[in-house]
Amino acid sequence: MTTNSHEQPQLPPTVAIQNSLQHSPDNWFEYLVKAHPHHTDYAGVVWHGTYIAWMEEARVECLKSIGVEYTDLVALGCDLLVAELSIRYHQPVLMGMSVVVKTRMAHMEGVRINWDYQIQSIDGQNQFITALVALVAVDREKGKIMRQLPPTVKDVLVKLAGSR
Template sequence: MSSSSESPQLPPTTAIAAKTGLKATTEKWFEYSVRVQPHHTDYAGAVWHGTYLTWMETARVEYLRSIGIDFAELVKLGCDLPVVELSIRYHRALRLGEMAIIKTRMDEMTGVKMYWDCRIESSEKQELCVTAKITIVAIDPEKGKIMRQLPPAVQDALVKSL
């Protein structure tokens, strides 16, 4: 007998097939700057690893806003874009007071599945600190299911930005 507290699981990203035939790629990077504040760091003054994830999410949301997709409005339309896969590599820690540039781009879009690249660099030292590959997929948050296609306005904005 299974527990009723178990939450439904999304299928692995390899099971998400493109249903619209839409496929696009880009080389353009969106840049977002941040200064390392005390609340971003651990007790040693180095950026805590989870902070990098927050910065990457903020940069993606700001990128979407810059092309005309307001995330709050997107959710009101019945479309959410959760991370379903993440690979991150830490090259060097950022320290308290340093400026960082978070660079993000949608590398590829296939149907409702989007692949993002992210780079976090020290702006003063011009050093690479973090690289990441992120996969997000459009879901209907009420149904908890993967959408068949993106809302047309969202799809148009993403294609135009590529």
């Protein structure tokens, strides 16, 4: 375990997450959120599923930042579904706190697109979450995993990888 400046113990990331974070470019897309009462339990601690929703919002906004609306990808007949999710909860976010959700496309392997995530304090001193999400391209009409990404979708994702 590691500690932050406030001496709170933190768990290290899982091996899959740590390997991903070590082998990816350093550029992150940052998305700010605030923990509102509806994000928390009775103790004022953010519910674990809220972090996943924040991560998806950050990914959609990351795509939007390069001019790609997620609805446009869907209109191309390609949906990007979660195939794998690995998340490490280091410490909780509490009601009223503002945090930054950082995301980046780590790499593509055929129709599998891996994204890294970190949720940190605004000043970067506290790490709340590290995560890896693997998406796969699915043909919306057939409901099956595609053998390859449609050229327009691949071009968009290559553009994202190049912009980071």
